[in-house]
Amino acid sequence: MSTCSVSKQIQEELNKQLYDNIIRFLRQSHSEFQEKKIEWACRMKSSEIPTAALVLGVNVTDHDLTFKRLSEVLQDNVTPYVVSLQAKECPGIRHLLKKLMGQLTDCYVEDQSEEEEYVTVSKKRIRCSLDALTDWYECVTKKTGSETPSKKRTSPSHWQSPPIVVIFKDMESFTTKVLQDFIVISSQHIHELPLVLIFGIATSPMIIHRLLPHSVSSLLCIELFQCLSCKEHLGTVIDKLLLTTKFPFKLSEKVLQVLINIFLYHDFSVQNFIKGFQLSVVEHFYSQPLSVLCCQLPEAKKRVNSFSHEQCEHIRSLPSFRRYVESQVSEKQIALLTEDNFVKEVTWILLEDLHIYHENYFPVLKCLHIFTSSLPKYPLGKQIRELHCACLEKRVWETEEYESALQLVRMLCKADLVAMLQKCVKIFMSFPGKEFGNTVEKLEEFLARFQNLEVAEASKVQDESISSQKELQKKTDLYHLQKTLLQLKESRRSKKLTKFEMLRFEVVDFIDSLVRNYLAPAEMQTLHEVVYFSAASTLCEHLNAAPRTALHTALNNPYFYLKNQALKSDAGCISNKAPDICIAYKLHLECGRLINLVDWLEAFSTVVTAVKGTDSDSVASDEVDEIIHARFIRAVSELQLLGFIKPSKQKTDHVARLTWGGC
């Protein structure tokens, strides 16, 4: 799937700089290692372990990909020996060393397969200690050192005596003892074993000081690297995936809002955002029969031509198409509703229109964003995604926020305005659409006029201000001063608009006209259902599941899931046909914190035997049927398994309730 590859590509580009920085750091620290330490200063300094503290942000789910990519990059460019460790694999120092050895010897095998025999022999006797590791390293480097000149087969990009990079993926979760021990031990071998540590940090670098005492952290040479913030990352992803005509598939306002809300409110995970996007792609193609047309324009035309009668009916039943039909003259209406070929022709044209709409929409959106993103208080949002949502939702020019935004634009100073216009020109130039030739011309004309104004006005304004100031300086007594000030104020108020202000109004009007022309919400476009996925509620169900609510619904209203007519009952009463667990659940809702089991059983048996009515007399009334008893016990233990109750020691024959409220 192309979106997937694109998103990966984006991520790589974003992280490239980070990787480059880390590699530079490694190179530097490594060169220090390789220098033979003859210099006095080098000899005196205690040898610290080079450590990169990598701050990745709290979105833990995204980290895996980053680390995977990082180790690949390192393996390609720096060293074959990259080990990544996770806290849950290393509860003790022994496990850590074992893992370390295991991964290292494995990557050794990978590098030179003919040596397998040697490795398998050595694996048996390798004791997991750093001594063994040092021996191993010596052995390996000696071998490659002697081989490379003759064969040059091992990848040439690796450095001489490559460092061993150990990545601690989740620094926060490691226990202090393990980390401390490892650092202390490895610092004693640093002369023979060029170790480099990378700490993956999710929260803040302060955690290093919290985990490591000074005696240990003084063994490290820590440098900080900051990952791109996940919000910026999301911004780029949205820009590349959604705000482009490259992909025909689009998200409607509600769906986009759901995805963004999950991102901002819950997890900050770009990975999850992309997954949600992929899910909506799948859902769209699965549920919408006309999604066959959701492809590049020439292909779509071909597909329209081969449409069957049924598919034409599908088109006719689209609400947006119906709206379109109603707006036509009556003969055409009849033709549209009866002739398949005519429908195909019209569909053709409409699809083209839709495409053109998108081609115009995005540049204008970006242009508008340039104006609104720098306004005080951001009436239309700071991020382009907010603006996009606002435009998709309804006619943006009818909203109050838009009004106030334009008001603010009308007060911009010249320098800002010129800069913005220049940016807009750039944006329009970068889009290949033909429509914007005029727009660019117009914008450039504005720019030229601003330029002229500058020249013309510079002299005039100066004159004016000087003269008024001179007047001010002449009068020295208070009364006259006040009077002139008032006069000045008056004149300013009534003064006609300057040329600059006139021009500014013109610019704003022009922008406004662009917005009105091109930023109509997508839902007003005919055939928008073909490319827009709008089932937000389905997506919400899948991505933001509410297990407790679902459980409550299932137990409270079994018909919702079982679809058995007998279970269809009004909310209040308890039917005896419902599954036992539902009956028990409903009864327990009426109880307090502690539930008396005997009472509960009593109530349960009453409900179960209620309708049997006549033969309830035959059974001795105070003794509960054994079968019912067994059913009750099973229902209660099922409830316990689901976490609604637990046995209590406070009172005999009582259980404690664990949940409160409706759900």
Place this chain on the structure above:
Amino acid sequence: MPTLEHPEYPEATLLHLESIMPCRESQMSTLLSVFGERQQYSFPSIFIYGHTSSGKTYVLQTLLKTLELPHVFVNCVECSTSRLLLEKILSQLQSLSSKTKSASHISCDTLNQFVCLFKQETMAEELQNETIYIVLDKAEQLREMEANVLPAFLRLQELADRNVTVILVTEIVWELFRPNTGCFEPFTLYFPDYSIGHLQKILSHDHPPEYSADFYAAYINILLGVFYTVCRDLKELRHLAALNFSKYCEPVVKGEANERDTRRLWKNIESHLKKAMQTVYLREVSSSQWERLQQDDGEPGQVKGLSAHTHVELPYYSKFLLIAAYLASYNPSRSDKRFFLKHHGKMKKTTFLKKHEKTSNHLLGPKPFPLDRLLAILYSIVDKRVAPTGNIFSQISSLVTLQLLTLVGHDDQLDGPRYKCTVSLDFIRAIARTVNFDIIKYLYDFL
């Protein structure tokens, strides 16, 4: 007049020893007299303790090496199990006895086995009539191994019936080692901390070849003046001296001052050293970054330390979850009614609480709270209605993995988990500010 005297060794060697280990003469002479002559039996076990970097390991190592005494040197930190330790000792012994390195690996699981193997290994001619020294550095680790390891090492001489001495080196006192019963009391030797004079002497000992000893000694004097109050660790001081020396030399190299112009040099370096104390000494800025800064002549303020990045960006609901957790941790649960109910009536702090609750909760630290309370507070502090979705619950557990919350007690999720909030007041205030939530108003301590 040499302070070290020993009939066994030539005077030149002793003099050399003295010169490379200044300020440790008395300890050395004690050790030498305890060791006795080569073939004599020595004390079965010696216990050496002293503070970090007081030269314990260094003295022992150089002593054993220069006098060419047969010895085994093991750092116990590297041996997480007794088995690793024993095998390491044996393999080193092996390389001692037969100078040609034999590849055969010895496996040794128990102490009993160890004693037998030890006897075998020491059968060799050259080891028979000399004392073998086994040095166990960082010996405090021995206490975490099986209970019989430490007592057995203390009387290894007796058990193995060989001329062997075990030396334990550690930073803590013997009283913390002593097992309950039946243990041999070792000979204890204390290495006192270096005084400032000692430090001055030792640090000036190794001056760079380009500069005179006096010049370097003056530099060390300034360095100690700044750092002695916070750091007496010789290793660390040496590191700092090496890091900052180039800055000290700068005026001399540029020709602005000569080597004797101490006042000028002092002016140049003092503020620099003070900055170093706040940054590089605490490892806020790494040493390599510090050096780069010196070379570029930049201000140390340019590089932000690790602690400068305290800001943590969290998702919207995570912020509220954390705030709710903080409130639940630091407010008594009986006060929840007061904070989160609309018509709570008045509550006086003094009459309301029992005596022990009157101390500040912030002094007592966070208290554990059940999940239900956390969610209840969350629902009442968020303006919008929050659906109890799976994402909320997974956010709680991801806060736990980030160590902002900790799970208290067992990990049975069905049985009502309890949490504690571990963030500081400053941190939570910063978080609350970003969501416009006045947390101080909701904290019982600040009522």
